[in-house]
Structure formats: structure tokens, C-alpha cells
Amino acid sequence: MRTWLAVLAASALAAAPAMASPLRTGAEAVRDKALHDATAYDYVESLSVEVGERLAGSDAAARARDWAVAKLTSLGFSNVRVEPFPITAWLRGSEEAEIVAPHPQKLAILGLGGSVPTPPGGLEGEVALFHTYADLLAAPPGSLAGKIAVVTQPMPRATDGTGYGALNPVRRAGPSEAARRGAIAYLHRSLATGISREPHTGALNYQPDAPKIPAAALSTIDAELLDHLAARGQPIRIRLKLASTTEPATAWTVEGEIKGAAHPDEIVQVGGHLDSWDPGTGSIDDGAGMAIAVAAAKLAGSQNSPARTIRVALFGAEEMDFARPAFAAAHAKDNIVVIGESDIGADRAWRVALPAGSAKTPEMLDYAATIAPLGVVVSPDPSRGSGDDTADLVRAGVPAFAVSQDASRYFDWHHSSEDTLDKVDRDQLNQAVATWAAFVYVAANSDIDFKALAPAATFTATRSPPPAAPAPKPGP
Amino acid sequence: MRTWLAVLAASALAAAPAMASPLRTGAEAVRDKALHDATAYDYVESLSVEVGERLAGSDAAARARDWAVAKLTSLGFSNVRVEPFPITAWLRGSEEAEIVAPHPQKLAILGLGGSVPTPPGGLEGEVALFHTYADLLAAPPGSLAGKIAVVTQPMPRATDGTGYGALNPVRRAGPSEAARRGAIAYLHRSLATGISREPHTGALNYQPDAPKIPAAALSTIDAELLDHLAARGQPIRIRLKLASTTEPATAWTVEGEIKGAAHPDEIVQVGGHLDSWDPGTGSIDDGAGMAIAVAAAKLAGSQNSPARTIRVALFGAEEMDFARPAFAAAHAKDNIVVIGESDIGADRAWRVALPAGSAKTPEMLDYAATIAPLGVVVSPDPSRGSGDDTADLVRAGVPAFAVSQDASRYFDWHHSSEDTLDKVDRDQLNQAVATWAAFVYVAANSDIDFKALAPAATFTATRSPPPAAPAPKPGP
Numbered sequence: 029m030r031t032w033l034a035v036l037a038a039s040a041l042a043a044a045p046a047m048a049s050p051l052r053t054g055a056e057a058v059r060d061k062a063l064h065d066a067t068a069y070d071y072v073e074s075l076s077v078e079v080g081e082r083l084a085g086s087d088a089a090a091r092a093r094d095w096a097v098a099k100l101t102s103l104g105f106s107n108v109r110v111e112p113f114p115i116t117a118w119l120r121g122s123e124e125a126e127i128v129a130p131h132p133q134k135l136a137i138l139g140l141g142g143s144v145p146t147p148p149g150g151l152e153g154e155v156a157l158f159h160t161y162a163d164l165l166a167a168p169p170g171s172l173a174g175k176i177a178v179v180t181q182p183m184p185r186a187t188d189g190t191g192y193g194a195l196n197p198v199r200r201a202g203p204s205e206a207a208r209r210g211a212i213a214y215l216h217r218s219l220a221t222g223i224s225r226e227p228h229t230g231a232l233n234y235q236p237d238a239p240k241i242p243a244a245a246l247s248t249i250d251a252e253l254l255d256h257l258a259a260r261g262q263p264i265r266i267r268l269k270l271a272s273t274t275e276p277a278t279a280w281t282v283e284g285e286i287k288g289a290a291h292p293d294e295i296v297q298v299g300g301h302l303d304s305w306d307p308g309t310g311s312i313d314d315g316a317g318m319a320i321a322v323a324a325a326k327l328a329g330s331q332n333s334p335a336r337t338i339r340v341a342l343f344g345a346e347e348m349d350f351a352r353p354a355f356a357a358a359h360a361k362d363n364i365v366v367i368g369e370s371d372i373g374a375d376r377a378w379r380v381a382l383p384a385g386s387a388k389t390p391e392m393l394d395y396a397a398t399i400a401p402l403g404v405v406v407s408p409d410p411s412r413g414s415g416d417d418t419a420d421l422v423r424a425g426v427p428a429f430a431v432s433q434d435a436s437r438y439f440d441w442h443h444s445s446e447d448t449l450d451k452v453d454r455d456q457l458n459q460a461v462a463t464w465a466a467f468v469y470v471a472a473n474s475d476i477d478f479k480a481l482a483p484a485a486t487f488t489a490t491r492s493p494p495p496a497a498p499a500p501k502p503g504p
Numbered sequence: 505m506r507t508w509l510a511v512l513a514a515s516a517l518a519a520a521p522a523m524a525s526p527l528r529t530g531a532e533a534v535r536d537k538a539l540h541d542a543t544a545y546d547y548v549e550s551l552s553v554e555v556g557e558r559l560a561g562s563d564a565a566a567r568a569r570d571w572a573v574a575k576l577t578s579l580g581f582s583n584v585r586v587e588p589f590p591i592t593a594w595l596r597g598s599e600e601a602e603i604v605a606p607h608p609q610k611l612a613i614l615g616l617g618g619s620v621p622t623p624p625g626g627l628e629g630e631v632a633l634f635h636t637y638a639d640l641l642a643a644p645p646g647s648l649a650g651k652i653a654v655v656t657q658p659m660p661r662a663t664d665g666t667g668y669g670a671l672n673p674v675r676r677a678g679p680s681e682a683a684r685r686g687a688i689a690y691l692h693r694s695l696a697t698g699i700s701r702e703p704h705t706g707a708l709n710y711q712p713d714a715p716k717i718p719a720a721a722l723s724t725i726d727a728e729l730l731d732h733l734a735a736r737g738q739p740i741r742i743r744l745k746l747a748s749t750t751e752p753a754t755a756w757t758v759e760g761e762i763k764g765a766a767h768p769d770e771i772v773q774v775g776g777h778l779d780s781w782d783p784g785t786g787s788i789d790d791g792a793g794m795a796i797a798v799a800a801a802k803l804a805g806s807q808n809s810p811a812r813t814i815r816v817a818l819f820g821a822e823e824m825d826f827a828r829p830a831f832a833a834a835h836a837k838d839n840i841v842v843i844g845e846s847d848i849g850a851d852r853a854w855r856v857a858l859p860a861g862s863a864k865t866p867e868m869l870d871y872a873a874t875i876a877p878l879g880v881v882v883s884p885d886p887s888r889g890s891g892d893d894t895a896d897l898v899r900a901g902v903p904a905f906a907v908s909q910d911a912s913r914y915f916d917w918h919h920s921s922e923d924t925l926d927k928v929d930r931d932q933l934n935q936a937v938a939t940w941a942a943f944v945y946v947a948a949n950s951d952i953d954f955k956a957l958a959p960a961a962t963f964t965a966t967r968s969p970p971p972a973a974p975a976p977k978p979g980p
Contacts, residue, residue: 077732080609133556225921249924256553445701
């Protein structure tokens with residue numbers, strides 16, 4: 029299954045043919061070093077143990093900023109700096125939910141990021157349970173008046189994580205869709221592949237035309253409990269208590285670079301996000317992603333003095349959507365050759381997507397040959413983006429490079445208290461580092477001009493908020 | 505792997521030879537019915553959905569009692585009755601733990617059953633971390649003065665659950681061992697096989713000569729976090745806050761029977777325990793165990809009118825050790841032919857242990873032949889007991905029958921919030937029912953006299969509190 033493990037065992041299993049370009053030879057050397065390098069694992073171990081959760085706007089986020097500055101500095105990056113930007117911090121308070129009738133039981137929930145609190149004493153309502161999100165959208169205006177809407181649609185497991193993208197509206201748009209129909213609160217089955225008692229949180233996006241109602245994710249086990257209960261046909265009543273606060277705060281993107289020798293103003297930009305959700309230690313989201321980007325930059329930049337500058341950014345507020353516009357504003361005038369964000373966990377890479385028009389260039393053919401022994405293929409489709417934090421720049425025309433890592437296990441833990449260090453498999457992590465590092469090496473040591481190669485704008489946002497469904501006519 | 509699944513597929517795959525005894529023919533018919541019967545799964549589904557957690561002494565325990573009476577009645581048991589007994593209820597309050605220094609992080613814990621609370625404001629102390637329990641026992645007197653003792657020894661996975669028995673003193677005796685050495689609180693890595701954020705609780709046993717200190721289980725993930733932190737060599741400080749209350753309360757064992765036609769006073773006694781720990785829904789501990797015993801009794805008792813009485817007991821307070829003496833006192837004079845408690849989850853049976861001296865009788869040879877196609881063997885060792893609630897009667901000479909179910913997964917969820925319905929595999933559950941039901945059928949429809957067959961007392965408690973280690977000499 030993991031054929032690339034053979035690469036780990038050999039020092040340079042897939043050596044280039046004798047006439048290979050120096051670019052490919054260098055990329056292969058970087059790849060092979062990455063497979064045995066400790067940088068990425070040490071990065072995520074240190075972050076998990078010494079910082080842990082780091083929700084943007086929390087005290088922990090400031091500790092994470094200081095940790096990141098020290099870490100990039102100790103790894104030898106130059107020009108390490110902190111780029112502040114204002115955010116509205118959402119901070120979780122105490123949270124409780126329980127079935128009141130017909131059979132009392134506690135429910136394991138986590139409030140959604142951005143949710144308004146309930147009244148201090150909580151609220152109670154009869155459940156309107158929908159087995160699919162489509163059923164909720166089909167509910168007529170006013171039909172949920174006074175009720176707590178519950179969506180229990182399960183999410184499929186897939187290597188490319190498609191289930192999460194497809195069901196993202198359940199979490200992001202569901203609260204406003206329920207509110208438009210009269211609901212007083214909203215619960216949904218966690219966007220998660222496993223069956224577990226740990227709920228998975230995430231941000232919601234209230235729509236301007238709907239009342240803001242409290243919203244939370246149910247653990248998959250508790251969603252199934254409600255399914256079992258609903259099958260009995262009796263009315264179900266739930267009590268919900270959510271306390272959260274919002275306040276103006278500052279977030280920080282931390283950056284560092286390895287200066288290019290020949291073209292210092294041409295920037296190969298990689299990164300991951302520094303903030304995390306609060307229940308876990310953010311080891312896979314996005315400790316591992318940052319670790320991959322940082323280790324790749326370091327390995328690619330130390331093989332030889334790179335021609336172009338390699339820059340890493342540790343974005344300070346991805347989860348609540350603040351880092352993207354801040355980074356784009358700060359770097360609109362930079363000459364960024366290519367950009368990529370690593371934000372899909374710690375498992376093996378299996379596919380890369382290259383900037384449009386570049387796949388048949390000698391440089392990218394060298395790159396494809398370098399990663400083939402790792403079990404990684406080049407997607408026939410060009411990249412359409414690469415992580416939320418780069419999306420505004422990509423929309424503005426910056427070429428993107430994206431790596432698909434195996435997401436089969438990722439959504440078992442993502443955004444939950446189970447996002448912890450034990451989920452990181454060193455071999456898979458390093459294979460992802462190798463995939464990124466070889467690309468960074470090729471991009472930073474060649475003259476490839478991705479912008480010039482691009483046939484036309486091909487960007488589609490990978491995870492931007494979905495368009496709102498048409499609003500139902502208001503009820504009587 | 506699951507060869508017995510072939511039995512499920514056939515209506516009567518392993519039919520007895522033409523000359524087989526009527527006892528074996530009947531036992532095989534019961535076995536084959538059990539493999540396709542809905543009783544056990546419906547029992548545990550109903551209990552999980554309509555009652556959920558039911559800690560002895562809680563309001564939920566009274567709901568569980570009423571549910572059990574209704575369930576046994578609706579299944580056709582006669583003489584359904586409630587046997588009350590007094591207990592000291594231990595009820596969990598709010599619980600919090602966090603690393604204060606060197607790097608602040610929250611810890612996922614669950615107070616141990618019977619633990620005293622901390623002072624209302626909590627307590628704080630430096631950690632004395634022991635990678636093994638033996639290291640704690642080797643700590644000199646006074647060496648833990650003012651400290652929070654933490655034991656992080658992991659538990660191995662095993663089909664027979666040996667790891668749990670071997671490490672039981674870590675939880676039961678560890679608090680007093682730490683207190684004798686001066687500790688102000690005690691934390692231990694959950695007695696659990698998985699790596700998870702959910703702590704696993706369970707009862708402790710304070711020793712009379714040691715101060716009572718607050719004690720809690722760490723999730724395995726948080727225990728590993730402390731291991732990582734300890735490896736850095738800096739002092740670790742933890743804050744712990746546990747609130748719990750105790751109060752005099754009543755618990756109830758619920759019983760029902762299928763009256764014997766020929767020898768109504770000779771009782772084949774089976775059961776499971778009705779109470780559960782509070783974080784989950786008690787679906788595997790011991791919802792499934794009860795379900796197996798109840799379904800086995802019903803199937804065995806409805807194949808034909810049994811010669812002996814088949815009785816089921818749903819013990820009302822196993823987890824805190826109250827049901828055992830109460831049941832023994834109430835039933836000391838009963839003529840119990842054989843007794844067995846089903847309390848090791850919902851997975852497949854693989855071994856049975858028979859009363860001493862009985863293995864070579866025609867009745868038990870018939871039984872062994874009946875369960876062989878299920879992939880179940882007879883242990884070369886006789887039974888030494890069968891569940892905590894029967895132990896006093898077994899000590900007094902009542903013959904025991906025990907079934908080993910596969911415990912490989914059981915301790916991933918046992919005593920945690922993950923003890924929920926989704927862990928129950930219908931096929932494995934029914935295979936365990938078949939194993940029990942065939943035994944009950946043979947015991948209730950023969951004249952086998954296990955007591956007369958027994959060569960001598962062979963009892964050893966399966967899970968009684970371990971003997972206290974020698975107390976260290978008091979410090980200065």
C-alpha cells in the first residue's frame with residue numbers, strides 16, 4: 029500500500045538517469061534528505077507540547093506567536109517578523125445540551141465558531157429533525173417556529189476529503205437557513221468521518237437577512253442517538269446553553285525567509301496557519317501543515333543557496349477567516365512567483381496540482397519525475413487555489429501550487445479535542461515534506477515563470493463560503 | 505477470522521449426528537435461533553436510547569429500574585421483582601485539571617469513583633511523574649510530600665483483557681499508595697487500550713491507614729502529553745479541581761424467572777449488571793452483558809418448558825462494589841445449581857470455563873460440541889468465578905460458569921463516554937448469546953449436579969480489590 033516506504037529504506041532509490049538536469053538531481057537530493065529529516069516532527073511535537081490550543085484572540089495565540097518567532101529563528105530563517113492585523117475574537121464559554129424529553133440524556137456538543145450565545149439560562153425547544161440538509165432546505169417558511177432544528181446527515185470518508193467540502197454548508201449556512209424558517213437554535217451532526225463522542229467545531233457564517241440563532245455541533249454518536257430517538261415517533265425536547273463572548277483583538281502572521289542569491293525579489297511563498305481550534309492541540313490542523321511548509325522551505329533552501337527567495341508564512345487567524353484578506357493586503361505588491369499553503373494534516377501526499385500551463389515545462393517534468401517514486405502523481409487539472417489564506421492573492425493572479433494529502437483519517441479528528449500529536453505518523457509526514465520540498469527547490473532554483481505560462485484565470489475558491497440558498501418567503 | 509459467521513449463514517450448519525442426545529439436539533436448536541434473534545440487540549438499543557447512563561444512586565438509576573421491570577415483563581419473565589439494598593452513592597460534580605507550568609494546557613480527566621473532592625478552590629502542586637506503577641511503589645516515604653503523583657504506565661491490548669486485571673491496582677490502590685508517601689492528589693493514565701482524549705473512570709479503594717486524597721484518571725493522550733513534557737526536565741505544575749458528593753441511597757437488583765417444570769427450586773442463575781458509569785450510556789458495560797444473559801435465558805427457557813428454573817438478575821450496583829454482598833445475603837439459601845454473570849462487553853465469545861470436575865460429563869461434552877462450530881473452546885482450567893456480583897456466592901460454594909468474550913476492543917471504551925451503542929456488533933453479540941443460551945439450556949434440562957462434581961474449593965476472585973502493598977515507614 030505504501031510503496032513509497034521503499035524510498036525511505038533506500039538512501040537514493042530513484043536516482044535520476046545519468047543525463048538528468050542539475051535541477052532534478054538537486055530536487056532528488058532534497059527529497060531524500062526530507063524522508064529522514066527530524067525538522068517537521070520536532071516542529072509539531074514542540075508546538076503541541078509547549079503551546080497546544082491557540083484560538084486566534086486568546087492568550088494562547090500570543091504564546092504561539094512568540095513560540096513561532098523563536099522557532100523560525102532557531103531554524104535559521106532570516107528577516108523573521110510579526111505582521112499584526114485586527115480581528116474580532118470569538119471566545120468559547122461554558123456549553124451544555126441535554127435531551128429533556130421523552131428520555132433525559134446529556135448530549136456532547138461544541139458551539140460553532142461565531143455562534144451567538146443563548147440567553148444565560150439557556151433555551152429549550154422541540155426538535156425538528158432532518159436526516160438530510162436538503163430536507164431542511166425544503167422545509168416551508170415558518171415551519172420551524174420555536175423549534176430547535178437538527179440536521180443528522182452523515183459525512184462520507186474519502187481520500188480527497190470531498191465529503192467535507194460537500195457538507196460545509198451544513199455548518200456554515202445551516203444556522204441561517206434554520207433561522208429563516210423560524211428556528212430558535214441549530215444543531216448538526218459534526219462534519220466528521222468517524223463515530224465518536226467528541227464533537228467537531230468550526231466557523232459558521234450568518235447571513236445578513238436571517239436572525240442570528242445559537243448553533244452547535246453534535247458528536248456523531250449523539251446525532252445517532254437522536255436518530256434512534258426520532259425513530260420512536262415521540263416529540264423530542266432539548267435544552268441548550270451556550271456562552272461565548274466576542275471582543276476586538278489582534279492576530280499575528282509570523283514570517284521568515286531564506287534570501288535568494290540571484291533574484292531576491294522573486295518569492296516562492298509557502299506556509300500553514302498558526303491558529304487552531306480550541307478543543308485539541310491543533311497538531312494536525314494545522315501544526316503538521318506548518319511543519320511541512322517550514323521543513324520544506326528549510327530543506328529546499330539549504331541544499332544550495334537558492335536563486336529566488338523562499339518565504340514561509342504562519343498565518344495567524346485562518347479558522348475564523350481573518351488571515352486571508354490581511355495577508356493579501358500586506359503582500360499585494362510582492363513579486364510572488366508561486367504560492368502554496370499546507371493545511372490538510374500529516375498524512376501522505378498522493379497528488380499535486382501545478383499552476384495552469386506549467387505541467388509540460390522541463391522544470392515541472394523534472395519535478396514530476398522526482399516525486400513519482402513517492403507515490404505522488406500530478407493532477408491532470410491545474411491548481412485552483414491552495415489553502416484559504418492564499419485565496420485572495422490567487423484570485424488576484426498569483427499562481428498556486430497545491431498538494432493533496434490523504435484525508436481519509438483527517439476528518440476523524442479535525443476541529444475536535446482529538447486533534448493531538450499522537451495522530452502524526454512520522455513517515456507519512458516526511459513523505460509530505462519531501463513532496464513540498466522538491467517543489468520549492470525546483471521553483472526557487474529555476475527561472476520558471478508560472479504567471480507567463482498561465483492561459484487564463486482558472487481560480488475557483490476551494491473553501492470560500494457557499495452562496496446562500498434562496499431565502500424562503502417569510503411566514504405569516 | 506470469524507469462522508463462526510458461517511454458522512450465521514446456515515440455518516443449522518453443525519447439526520448433531522443422528523444418534524445425538526435430545527439434550528444436544530435441543531442445545532443446537534437454541535444456539536441456531538440465538539444467531540438470528542433480535543432480543544439482545546433490541547435490549548441494549550432500548551436501554552441506550554431510553555435510559556442511557558445510570559450510576560447507582562442517581563435519578564437515572566431509578567429510571568433504569570423501572571425500565572428493567574417493564575422489559576423483563578414484556579419479554580415474558582415471571583415473578584419479576586425488585587430487590588432493594590442500601591448503598592453510599594458517589595455522585596460526580598464539576599471537574600477540571602490543567603497544566604499551569606511550564607506550558608499551560610488543559611487536561612482531560614475524570615474523577616475516580618469514590619474520590620474525595622478537592623477543596624472548593626482546587627489544589628495545585630508540582631508533579632512527581634512515574635512511568636511505571638512499580639516506580640511509585642519504590643518511592644521512599646515522604647518523597648511525595650506536597651506533590652501530585654502521576655502514573656503514566658500504559659496498558660496492553662489482549663483478547664482476554666489481562667492488561668486490565670494486571671493494572672487494576674494502579675487505579676484502585678494507587679491513591680492510597682501515593683498518599684502514604686505524602687502526595688496531595690493522584691492522577692493516572694486511564695486503564696485503557698486505545699489512544700483517545702476520553703478518560704476512563706472506575707472505582708478506587710482507599711486503604712484505612714492512608715489519608716484520602718483526590719484522584720482522577722487522565723485520558724491516554726493527556727498522559728502522553730505529560731510524558732513529553734517530563735522529558736524536557738523542567739518542573740511541571742498542575743491545578744486540579746474535583747467536586748463530588750456522597751449520600752445514603754438505595755439501589756435495586758431486578759430479577760425475573762422462567763419457572764422449572766420438574767425441579768422449580770433448582771435454579772440456573774444468570775445475569776448482568778444494571779448500573780453503569782456516568783460518562784457514556786453503559787451500552788457495553790454492562791448493557792450488552794445484561795442483554796446476553798436475558799436473551800440467553802429467554803431463548804433457553806422457551807425452547808421447551810425447562811426442568812429447572814432459569815433466573816436472571818440485573819444487579820443494581822456493581823461498579824461501586826455494593827451488589828455482590830447484597831445479592832449473596834438475599835439468596836444465601838437458594839438452591840443455585842450454577843451461576844454466571846455476563847460482564848465483558850458485546851464481542852464474540854471464544855472460551856468458556858466450566859465448573860470444576862464437570863468437563864467430562866456427557867452433558868458438558870454435549871455442550872462443548874454445540875459451541876465448537878461457533879469458534880468457542882472449553883478452557884482446560886475450571887471456572888474460578890464469573891463476574892463480581894456473583895463472587896460472594898461462588899466463594900460460598902456455588903458452582904460458576906464463565907464466558908470469555910473477545911476483550912481486544914472492550915477497554916478502548918470501557919468506563920468512558922465512548923461506551924455507547926455504536927460499539928455493539930449484532931453478529932458478535934448474538935454469537936455470545938448463543939454460547940450462553942446453549943449452556944443455560946443444558947444446565948436447565950439435565951440433572952447435572954455441579955456441586956457434587958466439584959473436587960474441592962477452587963475459587964479465586966476475578967476482580968476483588970488487590971491486597972494492599974506493605975505500607976512504607978512513615979516519614980519524619
